[in-house]
Amino acid sequence: xxxxxxxxxxxxxxxxxxxxxxxxxxxTKQPKNLxxxxxxxxxxVAFTVxxxxxxxxxLKGISDWKxxxxxxxxxxxxxxxxxxxxxxxxxxLTGILMAVFGFVPVAPFAxxxxxxxxxGNSSVKPLQAALISVIVTIGLYAMFVIGFQVKLPxxxxxx
Amino acid sequence: MxxxxxxxxxxxxxxxxxxxxGMVCLGIVFGAIPGLSATLGIALLLPxxxxxxxxxxxxxxxxxxxxxxxxxxxxxxxxxxxxxxxSIATCFDGxxxxxxxxxxxxxxxxxxxxxxxxxxSVILATILSPIIADFALTLGPWEYFSLCxxxxxxxxxxxxxxxxxxxxxxGLGLMLGCIxxxxxxxxxRFTFGNTNxxxxxxxxxxxxxxxxxxxxxxxxxxxxxxMPDAETSRKKGFGITLKDYFDNIRTCIFSFLVGLxxxxxxxxxxxxxxxxxxxxxxxxxKSKIPFGEGNPSGIWASETANNASLxxxxxxxxxxxxxxxxxTAMLISALTIHGLxxxxxxxxxxxxxxxxxxxxxxVSAIVTFIVQVMTxxxxxxxLRIPYHFLYSVILxxxxxxxxxxxxxxxxxxxxxxxxxxxxxMSIGGLPTSPLVLAFILSSKLEGYFRRAISxxxxxxxxxxxxxxxxxLLLLAVFCVIWPYLSDYLKSRRAAKGRESESDVAITKANxxxxxxxxx
Numbered sequence: 297x298x299x300x301x302x303x304x305x306x307x308x309x310x311x312x313x314x315x316x317x318x319x320x321x322x323x324t325k326q327p328k329n330l331x332x333x334x335x336x337x338x339x340x341v342a343f344t345v346x347x348x349x350x351x352x353x354x355l356k357g358i359s360d361w362k363x364x365x366x367x368x369x370x371x372x373x374x375x376x377x378x379x380x381x382x383x384x385x386x387x388x389l390t391g392i393l394m395a396v397f398g399f400v401p402v403a404p405f406a407x408x409x410x411x412x413x414x415x416g417n418s419s420v421k422p423l424q425a426a427l428i429s430v431i432v433t434i435g436l437y438a439m440f441v442i443g444f445q446v447k448l449p450x451x452x453x454x455x
Numbered sequence: 456m457x458x459x460x461x462x463x464x465x466x467x468x469x470x471x472x473x474x475x476x477g478m479v480c481l482g483i484v485f486g487a488i489p490g491l492s493a494t495l496g497i498a499l500l501l502p503x504x505x506x507x508x509x510x511x512x513x514x515x516x517x518x519x520x521x522x523x524x525x526x527x528x529x530x531x532x533x534x535x536x537x538x539x540x541x542s543i544a545t546c547f548d549g550x551x552x553x554x555x556x557x558x559x560x561x562x563x564x565x566x567x568x569x570x571x572x573x574x575x576s577v578i579l580a581t582i583l584s585p586i587i588a589d590f591a592l593t594l595g596p597w598e599y600f601s602l603c604x605x606x607x608x609x610x611x612x613x614x615x616x617x618x619x620x621x622x623x624x625x626g627l628g629l630m631l632g633c634i635x636x637x638x639x640x641x642x643x644r645f646t647f648g649n650t651n652x653x654x655x656x657x658x659x660x661x662x663x664x665x666x667x668x669x670x671x672x673x674x675x676x677x678x679x680x681x682m683p684d685a686e687t688s689r690k691k692g693f694g695i696t697l698k699d700y701f702d703n704i705r706t707c708i709f710s711f712l713v714g715l716x717x718x719x720x721x722x723x724x725x726x727x728x729x730x731x732x733x734x735x736x737x738x739x740x741k742s743k744i745p746f747g748e749g750n751p752s753g754i755w756a757s758e759t760a761n762n763a764s765l766x767x768x769x770x771x772x773x774x775x776x777x778x779x780x781x782x783t784a785m786l787i788s789a790l791t792i793h794g795l796x797x798x799x800x801x802x803x804x805x806x807x808x809x810x811x812x813x814x815x816x817x818v819s820a821i822v823t824f825i826v827q828v829m830t831x832x833x834x835x836x837x838l839r840i841p842y843h844f845l846y847s848v849i850l851x852x853x854x855x856x857x858x859x860x861x862x863x864x865x866x867x868x869x870x871x872x873x874x875x876x877x878x879x880m881s882i883g884g885l886p887t888s889p890l891v892l893a894f895i896l897s898s899k900l901e902g903y904f905r906r907a908i909s910x911x912x913x914x915x916x917x918x919x920x921x922x923x924x925x926x927l928l929l930l931a932v933f934c935v936i937w938p939y940l941s942d943y944l945k946s947r948r949a950a951k952g953r954e955s956e957s958d959v960a961i962t963k964a965n966x967x968x969x970x971x972x973x974x
Contacts, residue, residue: 305883309623316630323645332908335637335644338901342633345626349619356619371882372676380676384875387668387850391871394854395864403851410847414675418843432848436855445506446859449867 301368303357309350316343383413398451400437404429459581462810466514466818474511475518475815479823482522486529487837488845489536490674493523497785498662499852501792502859509793509808514815516789520782521573521819524725524765525827528565528758529834532558541725541761544733548746548753555749562831563694564751568758570824571707576715576766577820580773581813584802587774591799596910597917599775600903601927603896605934606777609720611889612934621889622935624880628890631656632897639905651865656873658788660866661894662781663853664873665887671846672874673881693828695751703755706736714760718767718779725761725780732760769816773809774799777896781888784895 299307320339327334372380390406407429411420440446465471478500485496496519504512527538528545535550537543545565552561611621634645635655646652700707710732717728736756737746744750768779776798778784787797795805802809857867877887911917918924 301882301884305620305623305885308879308883313626319645323643323647325642327640327642330640331913332639332905334905335640335642337905338629338637338897339633339644342626342629345622345629349623349626352619353617353623356617373678376676376678380672380878383672383675384878387672387874388871390854391864391867394858394867399855399858403854406854407847407851410850411843414671414843414846416675416678416843418841420843428844429847432851436848436851440503440855440859444503446502446855447862448855449858449864 298361298367300357300361301371302353302360306350306352306354306357309346310354313343313347313350316346386410386413394449394451396452398454399448400433401451403433403436407432458806459810459814462807463814463818465510465811466814471511471514472818472822474514475819475822476826478515478518479522479819479826482519482524483526483529483823483826484837484840485519486523486526486538487834488840489530489538490670490842491845491849492527492539492666493520494662494781494785495666495670495849496520496523497782497789498659498666499849499856501659501662501785501789502856504789505792505859509795510811512789512793513786513808513812516786517812517815518819518822520786521765521816522823522826524762524782525566525569525573525820525823527761528569528754529562530838532561532565532754533835534838539726541729541764542757543726544729544757545754547733547757548748548750551747551749552751552754557749559690559692559694559831560751561749561754562834564699564754565758566824566827566831567695567700568707568755569762569827570820572711572714572759572762573765573820573823574817575711576718576763577769577813577816578766579715580766580769581810581817584770584773584809584813587770588799588802591775592803594799594923595917595921596903596907597921597924598927600900600907601918601924601931602775602777603900603903605927605931607889607893607896607900608931608934610892612938618935618938620883620885624885624887625889625893627876627880627885628893628895629897629900631661631890631894632901638898638902639909651861651863655898656869656894657860657866658784658895659792659860660857660869661873661891662785663856664870665877665891666781667849667853668870668874669877669881671850673878675846690832694831699751703752706732706739706752706756707759709735710756710759711763714763715767717760718764719770720767720779725764728760728764729757732756766816769813772797773802773812776801776899778892781891784891787895 316339320336320343324336324339326336370376386406386409390402390409393402393406404426408425411425411428437448441448466475482493482496485491486493497516500515500519504515507515524539524541527542528549529538531537531542531545532549532553535546535553537546549561549565552558607625611625612618632655634652636642636653637644643653710728713732713735714725714728717731718725733746733753733756736752740746740750740752742750742752746753768783771777771779772783772787776787776796778787790797790801795801795808853870854867857870858864860866880887880890907917908915918928
């Protein structure tokens, strides 16, 4: 069944709010004999807000669909979904690699990959990108570690 | 006054001036490039400040903020794309001026209006904040709860799209705020046994994930990271004279007041004030040049208002500890990171730092003005920085920032998870501002509410019997029903308009045929 984007958002919100309701019971303990509403108050308020707004959004989407059954314009242009998925997975992979190998060995490769991922139709010479990646890594290391005394990920292998 | 002057002198120390200069330049770059913003600049800079003194940290953060907000008009004027939502109205006349070959003048107006807006609003904020903070000390948890509640509903109701989307985003923010220890009993909530979650979700990780990472990969996938080329002509002189300013003084004063007031209201900010001020300037325009076709008054109005909002937003942040927008939320987080608590007591317990904040904003505004005047001819080059290089560096800095919060990889994973959440929210059309504000205010909202109930032995009565609390609650309710009320009024007006149009048509027809209508 085809739906407006608002309906899908509302439906996801409804499902999530029900999961949240279940989590409140499992993950929050309510101390006894309290004068005030206790730690379950805010989670319940959050549930109510999300549930009602999701329901209203879902209904709005349905009423909009009845008025005008043309589907919404896609959020991403053609190929955009694949691109955003690829970019996100690249971010996750960088995070995992940093946890294993640490910042210094991973950063130049990550920057190189990001440059190629974000360049779009612009042309970037591999040597130029590689050089920039290495210089930026050295620069950031010097700035954060030496300049600002900020620690960088060391990685499990090099701990 | 003596304290203020001594803190002003601290800001004017060569090393601090140098830091302000550097950060202002960086801020202008962040503000000028569409997609980047002062908020992102602060989010990236926050981890850097972990190892610095509180004073130095705030000098860095405030300077990048002022530079960033001020610089957002550059791309609006040169390429017709606003650097941030605070300069949307600047595009309407700024870009047409560029197309007419008057970019030099448009930039000069933007620089001057930005400076005047920031300068005078900060002076007012410096005077008003201690007074409001003194008053705020007399308030109880009932009023504070109502104020937080009002701020969240205000942001949700002003969200683009519709109010349900704003409320849903606010609800998600409250959910995120529930994670960790509860503020009264210390009960663990939604931690799943993970000790890293005990302290809750880090604001810095949230900002980096939702603003930096998500924005970059989303814009890249949507093809919004490409920009038209900006004009790079070099011209001598400043571009405007005192006469230009005095011709627009009424617009400037009104825009300043609008900006200051809108900035003061929690949850609203420069994104709205520039549009309101522009609307006023347009309605009172007596110039031969129509608005939208390169009238400098449009830039005067928009830029004065959005920069005046900055001083306006400082007031609730300093006096009440309530963030007006994402940036002030970040600044409050910065205070927390340095072991300080924003709120009415801050002005009395940390008067040095409070005055340093005001003084630093003032000095940053002056430095921004000087830097912008000196580098006006180079603005176009900022917009030519290749996006893929810049964004790649920002992404890698986000990892450093995420790790630096607690020196564990955990916050990097939180950042990645929130990036995904923000991505889904964007696809669903949910705004991020209500989520951020609700998340920041959730612990205060809950803490004040439960404390109020405890103090009144389980009674809810005082929320409705204390005048200020009642007014704020009524305002919150009004915010929720206003979109519907406004739609209803509009439809009634439209129906009346149609009726009167048909009346006119009938009258015209009757007159044409020599008859006089009865009514």
